[in-house]
Amino acid sequence: MEIVVLLKQVPATEAFIEIADDGVSVKTQNLKWVINPYDEFAVEEALRIREAHGGTVTVVSVGVEKTTEAIRTALAMGADKGVLINDPAAQGLDGLGVARVLAAALKQIAFDLIIAGQRAVDDDNFLVGPAVAEFLDIPHLSMVVKQELQDGRIRCHRTVEGGTLVVEAPLPALFTTQRGLNEPRYTSLPGIMKAKRKPLETKTLADIGLAPAVVTNRGARIAAFRLPPQRSGGRMIAGDSAQAKAAELVRLLHEEAKVV
Amino acid sequence: MSQAVLAVAEQNDGVFRKVTFEALSAGRIIADRLGGELAAVVLGHGVQAAAADLGRYGADRIRVADHPALAEYLNDAYCNVLAAVIEAEKPAVVVFGATTQGRDLAARLSARLNAPLAVDCLAIQAEGDALQVTRPMYGGKLLADVRLEGPLKLVAIRPNAMPITPLEKAGTIAMVAAEPGRTRTVFVEKTLDSGKVELTEADAIVSGGRGMGGSDFSVLEALAGVLGGAVGASRSAVDEGWRPASDQVGQTGKVVSPALYVACGISGAIQHLAGMSSAKVIVAINKDAEAPIFAKADYGIAGDLFELVPLITAEIRKLKA
Structure with missing residues (x-):
């Protein structure tokens, strides 16, 4: 089983995000960078599938030099090799542009199964996984909490509003991860040492046969970042007893906030 | 340049999700701004009776794609049918609800039609041929004004973020071709807890x-x-x-x-x-x-x-x- 994981490096979820001076990007100094949490589920699931069915796990990412840290972490978890697309023309693309780059890279990599995060927790677009599947003309299944592989088919349990759908597709296919799929393993010291010797190839757009103009024509771009409205907040409800506090809260919710 | 807007309704067993009406109301505002008409489309099986509801929220016309293969949501069949409806309706903007289904369908369609997509939109403004949307990023730590450009733009609106405005329109209903085309995903089963509020x-x-x-x-x-x-x-x-x-x-x-x-x-x-x-x-x-x-x-x-x-x-x- 040849398994490919699509991986993005993102700021840690506990990070405080600040808008950069240009107003359309965020300050990247002092940020702690991690594997996108949903992609970490993808790496873990790929390793479990390899453990059960044999094969190879290849991690593919579009990024910058620093992104090799995230790929090395995935290699330390147990992935076999990494591919980084690092090209000035591949920075700051919109979601469709990133999907085009990944799809082009995947034309040079053998795969039976592609696993991607449902979304990256920075741009929250939910776009790249399904778009890569469309560009490669393979089926995709999103928001997966459980999968079973058998006889060249994959059966996935997908979470939807208020329940679960079970859907099947023939391989090659792509699925995207949902929280609950697995508990990603920690990297071990021997894993980290081994990862240093695993192959990590860096490619340019030319290497994957893409002309920059194919991806840089952005249909979606950020015009401005803003901070969400801040709450004045912190109005503490006082009272002599729990009963008095509860009654006062409900009165305020009813009369002042008008939400009850 | 087209000025039409298409709102994609989402139903489960013939019942529309609340966000469908929010998408219609948002679509109506964009259509008025562009000076075009609002069409609504519903995909499913046996959904014609429910379709009339869509006319109560400002749709000028309602398109029903009814086929046994659309009874359950499968992204390949839905994507094929919706791509054909878009081809026929030629909208400038397609509005989805940002549900699991809406996001999934919009993402695949975005790649197929080479149309930019913004999901979880909190506000939408038409500005000439472009569309400017406001959406959260970094899990809501920031708001981004995102500009979408091109002949066709896709937006998925965040549930509960935009108002529902009842507005009776002609809402003429027409059945449209619902050819599922080549499909590879297969529905196996679903388990829904209908009593649970999403x-x-x-x-x-x-x-x-x-x-x-x-x-x-x-x-x-x-x-x-x-x-x-x-x-x-x-x-x-x-x-x-x-x-x-x-x-x-x-x-x-x-x-x-x-x-x-x-x-x-x-x-x-x-x-x-x-x-x-x-x-x-x-x-x-x-x-x-x-x-x-x-x-x-x-x-x-x-x-x-x-x-x-x-x-x-x-x-x-x-x-x-």
């Missing part, structure tokens, strides 16, 4: 965190019950195994916009705050009077949630009696 669509959410101390969320369920809302959880509560992952509110869970959010025993980690900061009113209940959640709450009570929540539930029950 977190992203709930008007009220009562969430529990580490302060719950265990998997007994019954006091929160009772409060959610009288409010007609849903129960959510912080990441710690989910990591402890007290609640299912689908209940998690936050940057790595669901981002929610209810009218009322009650955070119980949640200290207020930044990744949780990001997921609930767009709630209209936030109430925090926590033993620790210094908990960061209080700085983000409209109303706070320092105290024991197991004592306070049942009292609050009783007060609301009294009010509603």
Whole structure:
């Protein structure tokens, strides 16, 4: 089983995000960078599938030099090799542009199964996984909490509003991860040492046969970042007893906030 | 340049999701701004009777794609049919609800039609041929104004973020070709808890965190019950195994916009705050009077949630009696 994981490096979820001076990007100094949490589920699931069915796990990412840290972490978890697309023309693309780059890279990599995060927790677009599947003309299944592989088919349990759908597709296919799929393993010291010797190839757009103009024509771009409205907040409800506090809260919710 | 707008309705067993009407109302505003018509399309099987409802929220015409192969949502069949409807209707903008289905379908379609997509939109403005949308990024830590350009733009609107405006229109209904085409995904089964209020669509959410101390969320369920809302959880509560992952509110869970959010025993980690900061009113209940959640709450009570929540539930029950 040849398994490919699509991986993005993102700021840690506990990070405080600040808008950069240009107003359309965020300050990247002092940020702690991690594997996108949903992609970490993808790496873990790929390793479990390899453990059960044999094969190879290849991690593919579009990024910058620093992104090799995230790929090395995935290699330390147990992935076999990494591919980084690092090209000035591949920075700051919109979601469709990133999907085009990944799809082009995947034309040079053998795969039976592609696993991607449902979304990256920075741009929250939910776009790249399904778009890569469309560009490669393979089926995709999103928001997966459980999968079973058998006889060249994959059966996935997908979470939807208020329940679960079970859907099947023939391989090659792509699925995207949902929280609950697995508990990603920690990297071990021997894993980290081994990862240093695993192959990590860096490619340019030319290497994957893409002309920059194919991806840089952005249909979606950020015009401005803003901070969400801040709450004045912190109005503490006082009272002599729990009963008095509860009654006062409900009165305020009813009369002042008008939400009850 | 086309000025038409197409709103994609989402139904489950013939019942429309609330966000469908929000998408229609948003679509109506964009169509008026562009000076074009609003069409609504519903895909499914045996959905013709329900389709008339779509005319009550400003659709000039309603397109029904009815086929046994569309009875359950499968992205390849839905994508094929919707691509054909878009080809026929030639809209400038297609509006989806940002549900699991809406996002999934819009993403695949975005790649097929080479049309830019923005999901979880909180506001949409048509500006000439371009569309400017406001959407959260970094799990709600920032708002981004995103500009979409091209002959066709796709937007998926966040449930509960935009108003529903009833508006009777001609709403002429026509059946359209519903050829599922080449499909590879196969529906096996579904399990839906129909009694459960979906977190992203709930008007009220009562969430529990580490302060719950265990998997007994019954006091929160009772409060959610009288409010007609849903129960959510912080990441710690989910990591402890007290609640299912689908209940998690936050940057790595669901981002929610209810009218009322009650955070119980949640200290207020930044990744949780990001997921609930767009709630209209936030109430925090926590033993620790210094908990960061209080700085983000409209109303706070320092105290024991197991004592306070049942009292609050009783007060609301009294009010509603």
